[in-house]
Amino acid sequence: MEQRAHFSKKLEDLKVMVLRMAAMSESAVHKSIKAYLEGDADLAEDVIVGDDVINDMEDDIDNFSLELLALDQPMAVDLRTIIGAQRITVNLERLGDEAVNLAHRAMFLSTRPPMPHNPKMESLAATATLMLSNSLKSYVDEDVPLAGDVCRMDDKADDLNIGILRQLVSEMVTETRIVERGVHAIIGARHLERIADLATNVAESVVFIVEGTSMKHSCKE
Amino acid sequence: MTHAIKAASKNLDFFYGDFQALEDISIEFERNRVTALIGPSGCGKSTYLRCINRMNDLIDGTRVQGDMFLDGEDIYAPGVDVVSLRRRIGMVFQKPNPFPKTIFENVAYGLRVNGIKDKQLIEQTVEESLKGAALWDEVKERMHTSALGLSGGQQQRLCIARALAIEPEVLLMDEPASALDPIATQKIEDLIHELKKEFTIIIVTHSMQQAARVSDRTAFFYMGKLIEVGDTKTLFTNPANKQTEDYITGRFG
Numbered sequence: 462m463e464q465r466a467h468f469s470k471k472l473e474d475l476k477v478m479v480l481r482m483a484a485m486s487e488s489a490v491h492k493s494i495k496a497y498l499e500g501d502a503d504l505a506e507d508v509i510v511g512d513d514v515i516n517d518m519e520d521d522i523d524n525f526s527l528e529l530l531a532l533d534q535p536m537a538v539d540l541r542t543i544i545g546a547q548r549i550t551v552n553l554e555r556l557g558d559e560a561v562n563l564a565h566r567a568m569f570l571s572t573r574p575p576m577p578h579n580p581k582m583e584s585l586a587a588t589a590t591l592m593l594s595n596s597l598k599s600y601v602d603e604d605v606p607l608a609g610d611v612c613r614m615d616d617k618a619d620d621l622n623i624g625i626l627r628q629l630v631s632e633m634v635t636e637t638r639i640v641e642r643g644v645h646a647i648i649g650a651r652h653l654e655r656i657a658d659l660a661t662n663v664a665e666s667v668v669f670i671v672e673g674t675s676m677k678h679s680c681k682e
Numbered sequence: 683m684t685h686a687i688k689a690a691s692k693n694l695d696f697f698y699g700d701f702q703a704l705e706d707i708s709i710e711f712e713r714n715r716v717t718a719l720i721g722p723s724g725c726g727k728s729t730y731l732r733c734i735n736r737m738n739d740l741i742d743g744t745r746v747q748g749d750m751f752l753d754g755e756d757i758y759a760p761g762v763d764v765v766s767l768r769r770r771i772g773m774v775f776q777k778p779n780p781f782p783k784t785i786f787e788n789v790a791y792g793l794r795v796n797g798i799k800d801k802q803l804i805e806q807t808v809e810e811s812l813k814g815a816a817l818w819d820e821v822k823e824r825m826h827t828s829a830l831g832l833s834g835g836q837q838q839r840l841c842i843a844r845a846l847a848i849e850p851e852v853l854l855m856d857e858p859a860s861a862l863d864p865i866a867t868q869k870i871e872d873l874i875h876e877l878k879k880e881f882t883i884i885i886v887t888h889s890m891q892q893a894a895r896v897s898d899r900t901a902f903f904y905m906g907k908l909i910e911v912g913d914t915k916t917l918f919t920n921p922a923n924k925q926t927e928d929y930i931t932g933r934f935g
Contacts (some may be wrong), residue, residue: 465932534891536918536930673920 468533472542475525479546479553482518483597486553489515489560490593490656494586496567497649500575505564515557522550538670545670549600552662556593559652559659566649573642581628582646585621585653588614592660599667611664612676618657625650685712687754688882689734689852694748696729696738703729706748707908709901711852716874716883718893718914721903722929727886730903731854734884735771736764752852769796772845776857778837780829780844785812785821788829788840792848807847814880815843816873835866842873853877855885859892871896890930894918902926 489508496505526547529535535543570576592611599608626647633643668676689711696704704726711717719727732738733750736757750757757767780788789808798804808825812818817839821832829840838858845853855874859867874883874896887893893900894914901911902923910923921927928934 468932536890536894537921537927539931540919 468529468535468539471529471533472539475522475529475543475546478518478522478525479549480597480601482515482522482550482553483600485511485515485518486556486560487593487597489557490563491590493560493563493567494590494653497563497570498583498586500567500571502568502571505567505571508560508564512557512561515554519550519554522546526550538673541670541673545666548666548669549663552659552666556656556659559655563649563652563656566645566652569645570642570649576639576642576646577632579625579628579646581621581625582650582653585618585625585650585657588618588621589653589656589660592618592657593663596660596663596667599664600670603667603671605668605671608664608667609676612661615657615661618654622650622654685715687711688713688752689884690751691730691733692749692751694730694733694746694750696726696733696747697745698741699743703906704733705906707903709908709911711882711884712899713882714878714880715898716878716885716896717899717901718897719884719886719901719903720888720890720893720929721909722934723888724905725903726906727901727903728856731856731884731886734852734854735768735773737768737773739764769848770850771852771854772848772850773854774838774841774845774856774858777861778834778841780832780837780840782828782830784826785829785832785840786825789843789847792844796848808843811843811847812840814846814877815839816869816876817843833866835862835869838862838866838870839873842870842877846877851882853881853883855883857886857888860888867892890918902929904929 489511492504493508526543529543592614595607596611629643629647633640665677687710692708694704694707707730721727738744746758786808789811790804793804793807859870877883897914900914900917902909904925910921910926
């Protein structure tokens with residue numbers, strides 16, 4: 462029988478807690494994107510109300526991680542598992558915040574006439590969603606190549622965001638009646654791009670947990 | 683920053699009769715750094731420590747193959763004066779073992795054995811050694827009382843002072859804090875940080891946390907073999923070898 466079975470069980474419990482929080486954050490992101498693209502104020506309201514649960518989960522994971530560090534004094538991969546879980550948790554909480562921000566844009570835009578159809582915005586939303594989903598999958602499966610893929614997708618999200626900014630600015634120059642909605646749409650795109658950034662951070666933490674190396678700021682190389 | 687090599691073994695084997703306790707151990711010990719030897723009971727770490735100052739010579743039926751160097755010279759070469767070697771390599775043991783003499787005489791003992799008679803020099807060295815072992819302030823008022831009246835932690839620091847008095851170059855420590863309470867342990871660990879400015883220290887410890895706290899480099903032994911040696915920070919956060927990882931995460935041992 463493996464020694465420290467009790468501690469191994471606690472590490473598994475920690476991962477389950479992070480995955481539960483991940484499911485909540487990912488769901489909030491999906492709902493906020495749907496609300497934003499479809500102008501669904503009720504769905505946006507759901508996201509805003511639900512954020513407290515995500516914040517509470519972060520507190521629980523923080524406390525549990527601190528307890529594991531203090532009482533079990535982990536080393537090597539065990540230490541990285543706990544530190545990595547804490548880093549992922551911080552990013553999951555911020556993902557929840559970005560979902561709330563996007564939901565606020567959705568609530569505002571739902572009170573205005575719809576913006577013209579924007580394939581770039583949909584593409585950015587799809588990219589951010591895929592990056593988040595794959596980053597969480599890489600955590601579940603400890604899949605370093607998949608985490609690397611997420612990291613390398615971040616450039617695409619950045620490019621789409623800049624493309625949207627340019628397009629909306631140019632539309633606002635010729636059509637002043639959309640300026641107010643256009644500004645909110647630009648902010649919405651920025652939140653989507655941040656969701657992609659946070660998914661990248663999660664993927665970087667997965668590489669740290671599994672391999673003990675940092676690919677922060679270097680995954681594109 | 684690179685450190686000069688103070689001591690090293692190369693392809694060292696050690697036998698108790700027919701039993702091979704160490705196999706092909708090559709390690710370099712850097713000057714003014716602390717190297718911790720870790721591993722489960724019976725892995726050979728204490729045997730290896732005792733090879734460094736030829737303490738195993740005192741056990742009948744033992745045999746060494748390979749090389750052990752101090753400042754580049756083979757300490758197992760024919761004609762090496764073992765007594766003078768042990769003067770250069772001091773040792774502190776698991777259980778504090780003060781002589782049943784006064785505090786002063788415990789520290790002065792090594793000097794007297796080495797033929798030093800100058801009373802003033804002896805007094806000065808005793809004081810410096812006790813200061814070096816962070817014990818002076820606690821005992822200066824009772825230097826001529828029995829060392830056996832000291833607490834366990836004080837006795838261990840007295841043994842360190844006794845080792846320091848003959849001005850060794852390398853200090854071997856065999857689980858020096860395993861019989862001490864946490865406060866006394868912390869004092870010994872603080873002392874190790876100070877002592878490495880003057881000495882090269884090699885410490886055997888069963889406490890991985892202690893190895894992580896006090897050492898610059900760590901060597902992991904398992905079943906008589908050296909599995910991994912490297913910077914302590916790397917070894918405890920991202921060891922290269924699976925056996926090392928399994929041991930330090932408590933999955934065996």
